[in-house]
Amino acid sequence: MPDNAVIELPERSIDRFFKESLHLIEFAILYILIINAFLVNGRLTKGAHLTAALIACFYGFVDEIHQAFVPSRSATAIDAVKDVIGVLVCYYIVQASYFTHPRRRVGQWMEHFATWIRP
Structure with a gap:
């Protein structure tokens, strides 16, 4: 779909930049949800990470392939790269704050979340 199909911001370049950056965010969120599922069940290891x-x-790759077959959607390699970059940024944050330096704030938040959710 074109970047202005649903809503269009006044400045077209800002509008397109904002909507294209959502690739980074949505797959980072997917990664975080998977990590939280492992964390809450006490199974977050480096392998699970x-x-x-x-x-x-x-x-992300499957989503881009899927979009290639949907009318009015586009599939590009740069979108797949953006998906992977979003995941890798969060991967690095979790690696650094939970496994390498667990006393950092993000690692502590993850542990508090896990103890809050666990029965």
């Missing part, structure tokens, strides 16, 4: 990143990246 890598698996979550691979699943989110793979889903």
